[in-house]
Amino acid sequence: MAHREHHYQVNVTWTGNQGSGTASYKSYQRDYDISAGKKxxxxxxxxxxxxxxxxxxxxxxxxxxxxxxxxxxWYLHLCAEAGICVYSYLDRAEGTMTEGEKGCFTGITLRPEITIRSGDDLALADQLHHRAHELCFIANSLNFPVLCEPVIVHDTMS
Structure with a gap:
C-alpha cells in the first residue's frame, strides 16, 4: 500500500491578555480560540x-x-461495510492524566453505547470495535493505552 501524507493546519490564538501580558502567573487568562479555514x-x-x-x-x-x-x-465505516446498521452512538469517554515531574496521560477509556438494527449480528458489531481501534489514527499516535468498553443493543422499535 502506498503511503500518503495528510497535513493539518490550525491556528491557536491566545485571547487572554488582560493588559499586562504574562507579567505574573495570575495576571493573564488562559483563553484561546482554535480556528481552521472556514470552520x-x-x-x-x-x-x-x-x-x-x-x-x-x-x-x-x-x-x-x-x-x-x-x-x-472508523467504527461506523466498518459497520456500514459489514452490513450492520447503527442507529445511535453515544460515547462517554474518559481520560486520566497524572501530574508529576512530567505530567502525562496514563489512559483513555471509550464507553460507547450503541444501538443497531434488530437482527444484526451483535458479536460482529462488538468485534468491529477491535478493528476500529487498530485503524484509529489518533489512538495509533499515543503512547498510553486506549481501552474500549462498548455496550451494544438491538433496536426494539424495528
Whole structure:
C-alpha cells in the first residue's frame, strides 16, 4: 500500500491578555480560540485546576474527544461495510492524566453505547470495535493505552 501524507493546519490564538501580558502567573487568562479555514472557532482555555475557564474546552478534553471521534468514525465505516446498521452512538469517554515531574496521560477509556438494527449480528458489531481501534489514527499516535468498553443493543422499535 502506498503511503500518503495528510497535513493539518490550525491556528491557536491566545485571547487572554488582560493588559499586562504574562507579567505574573495570575495576571493573564488562559483563553484561546482554535480556528481552521472556514470552520467555526472552538473556544479553549486550560483546565480550571490550572486557572482556566470551565466553560471552554481544555486541551485534555480535546485529546479525549479526538480519540473518541476517530474511533467512532472508523467504527461506523466498518459497520456500514459489514452490513450492520447503527442507529445511535453515544460515547462517554474518559481520560486520566497524572501530574508529576512530567505530567502525562496514563489512559483513555471509550464507553460507547450503541444501538443497531434488530437482527444484526451483535458479536460482529462488538468485534468491529477491535478493528476500529487498530485503524484509529489518533489512538495509533499515543503512547498510553486506549481501552474500549462498548455496550451494544438491538433496536426494539424495528
Amino acid at each position: 467555526r472557532p472552538i473556544s479553549g482555555s486550560s483546565d480550571p485546576a490550572f486557572l482556566g475557564d470551565a466553560t471552554r474546552w481544555n486541551p485534555e478534553e480535546l485529546l479525549v474527544a479526538s480519540v473518541s471521534a476517530c474511533h467512532k468514525l
